[in-house]
Amino acid sequence: MEATSANMLSSACEAANPEAETWISTYTQDILAAKDGATIEAYTRILKRFAEWLSARPGNHDQFHPQAITRTAIEFFLDTLPSSSYKKQARAALSGFCRWLQEDHLLLGRNPVRGVSIPAQALLAPRELSGDQRYVIRDLVEREADLRGKAVFALGRLRRVPCERYLLAAARCSPREPQDWMDDRWA
Secondary structure (H helix, E strand, O other): OHHHHHHHHHHHHHHHOHHHHHHHHHHHHHOHHHOOHHHHHHHHHHHHHHHHHHHOOOOOOOOOOHHHOOHHHHHHHHHOOOOHHHHHHHHHHHHHHHHHHHHOOOOOOOOOOOOOOOOOOOOOOOOOOOHHHHHHHHHHHHHOOOHHHHHHHHOOOOOOOOOHHHHHHHHHOOOOOOOOOOOHHHO
């Protein structure tokens, strides 16, 4: 399946951007040939995706020109990628390609990838509990009445309900009914 999609991407890139295909295949032969096969395939796929994306930008007239690679283009392209790890891999692939264009072919005045950072992926904030979730957690607290059950529950080892630590905090902070069975020793 991946080989088929890679072949389709390759043929689409060749048809739409023969100049991009030439630059990428030359770079692959000159620089990437010494790398692992999976790295070559991944970097080539990223470079083709970037070339296709860049040629579709306003002012490029569906053509790929290495001189059109700018820091802004790199940053906007990286913003289109789904994950932090994929962005880092794309940044590495583009950095090597741009360095090659700069040093070996003198097409870029400086490496536009230089100084482009990938921000850390933001952690998701905890969500509020629904009424049913509050019921479940309070019911679990009530059922685990023995000292061992309270300790296991307080330590977040109870695996019956997801987000147990957050749920525990919500159960402890319920305005309706104090949770006097748990003191600071178990928190």
